[in-house]
Amino acid sequence: AGESVAVALRDVSHHYGGVAALHDIHLDIGKGAVIGVVGANGAGKSTLGKIIHGSLRPSSGQVRIGEPGARPVRSSLVPEGRALFKTLSLRENLEVAGYAVGVQGSALRTRLDETAEWLPERLRARLSVAAAGLSGGEQQILAVARALMARPDVLILDEPALGLAPALVDEVYARINQLARDGMTIVLLEQLLSRALTSCHEVVVLHEGRVAARGDASDPLFAETAELAYFGGE
Numbered sequence: 001a002g003e004s005v006a007v008a009l010r011d012v013s014h015h016y017g018g019v020a021a022l023h024d025i026h027l028d029i030g031k032g033a034v035i036g037v038v039g040a041n042g043a044g045k046s047t048l049g050k051i052i053h054g055s056l057r058p059s060s061g062q063v064r065i066g067e068p069g070a071r072p073v074r075s076s077l078v079p080e081g082r083a084l085f086k087t088l089s090l091r092e093n094l095e096v097a098g099y100a101v102g103v104q105g106s107a108l109r110t111r112l113d114e115t116a117e118w119l120p121e122r123l124r125a126r127l128s129v130a131a132a133g134l135s136g137g138e139q140q141i142l143a144v145a146r147a148l149m150a151r152p153d154v155l156i157l158d159e160p161a162l163g164l165a166p167a168l169v170d171e172v173y174a175r176i177n178q179l180a181r182d183g184m185t186i187v188l189l190e191q192l193l194s195r196a197l198t199s200c201h202e203v204v205v206l207h208e209g210r211v212a213a214r215g216d217a218s219d220p221l222f223a224e225t226a227e228l229a230y231f232g233g234e
């Protein structure tokens with residue numbers, strides 16, 4: 001993680017009608033960080049992810065994505081449940097994502113080739129088969145690849161491990177971590193604290209819409225603090 005801040009949230013609160021989802025979130029995310037946002041069902045992870053992505057405007061507070069004066073930062077969200085086009089081929093799923101950010105023609109082909117290089121060999125060999133034929137883990141990897149078509153600086157993943165066999169979870173997470181080594185900022189929304197602690201640099205624990213703890217994932221003292229915070233303790 002470098003010095004520069006990719007995302008800064010100040011006093012961010014959100015409510016859906018009368019339902020409060022987030023309270024006074026103050027959070028800086030450094031460029032190139034792999035940050036895990038953990039919390040139980042309803043803790044506010046998805047809401048925070050959409051606000052960081054910029055697709056949801058918070059009820060109050062400030063969101064800054066990128067450094068003032070620097071080039072605008074692009075962010076991309078891999079939603080929970082993946083939302084792939086199952087009847088389209090892998091290549092078509094990637095193409096649609098390219099069109100969505102205005103890339104066409106030879107630029108689209110180049111971008112598709114670059115994105116395909118990130119895919120595991122077994123998926124690269126199956127670019128023309130329908131997405132419906134992929135396993136759950138493979139679909140998750142395709143969903144990440146689709147988000148990569150936007151060439152994001154910040155990538156937000158909403159529970160990418162949901163419903164996957166443990167071996168596939170490891171593969172998906174290893175591939176996500178590889179992106180951070182290349183300078184991308186990764187925000188992983190994750191229900192399991194143990195998984196966030198093993199696969200992220202830093203962990204933020206949300207409890208009932210508030211940041212209940214934040215620390216270095218490799219610090220054994222933090223693991224205890226985080227566990228207490230997760231369940232609403234001090």
Ligand code: ATP
Nearest residue numbers: 016019020021039040041042043044045046047048
């Ligand atoms: P999950 O793991 O179940 O996805 P989460 O930690 O991602 O949970 P959010 O989805 O952000 O939590 O939800 C936070 C709170 O906001 C919950 O009380 C939820 O019921 C509520 N909420 C979320 N989306 C909406 C919505 N569109 N309309 C009304 N309430 C909502």
